[in-house]
Amino acid sequence: MTEEEDSIEQAAVARRERLKALKAAKELFDTPDGDAVRNESKAEEADDKDEEEAPNVKFRNYLPQDKQLQEGKLAPPVPSKFEDPVTAPPPAEKVDDPFLNIAPKKPNWDLKRDVQKKLDKLERRTQKAIYKLVVQKQNQAAEENGGD
Secondary structure, three states: OOHHHHHHHHHHHHHHHHHHHHHHHHHHHHOOOHHHHHHHHHHHHHHHHOOOOOOOOOEOOOOOOOHHHHOOEOOOOOOOOOOOOOOOOOOOOOOOOOOOOOOOOOOOHHHHHHHHHHHHHHHHHHHHHHHHHHHHHHHHHHHHHHHO
16 A cells, blocks of 8 residues: 555544544533433422422523532543644645746837847838938038038
């Protein structure tokens, strides 16, 4: 068997033990104490003669002041020690998803790629137009200086 199967079986065994402990605790709550049974039988004998049966009173979380009622106090059950054998697996190493690396770093990179040829052409035309304007200004300045 592999380690994983062993750990699963160990967890199952531990769970069974906890369930058994819980069932035993439940049975403790459900069954009356020996004193309560004796008191009940005495009360039944007395009530059968004159009155109706008295209810069996159990006090789990309350301590009555009356001494007759204190006999109905139940001892608190002691649950078994609980240790959770199942632990979270250690975090796995961070693995980069190859599909996340496909996405571009800038959202408009494809637009720039598609338009780059046209931009280069426009840049050359712009540079030629600027050159013509500079030449025209120089010619005008030369005519003004030479024409005076």
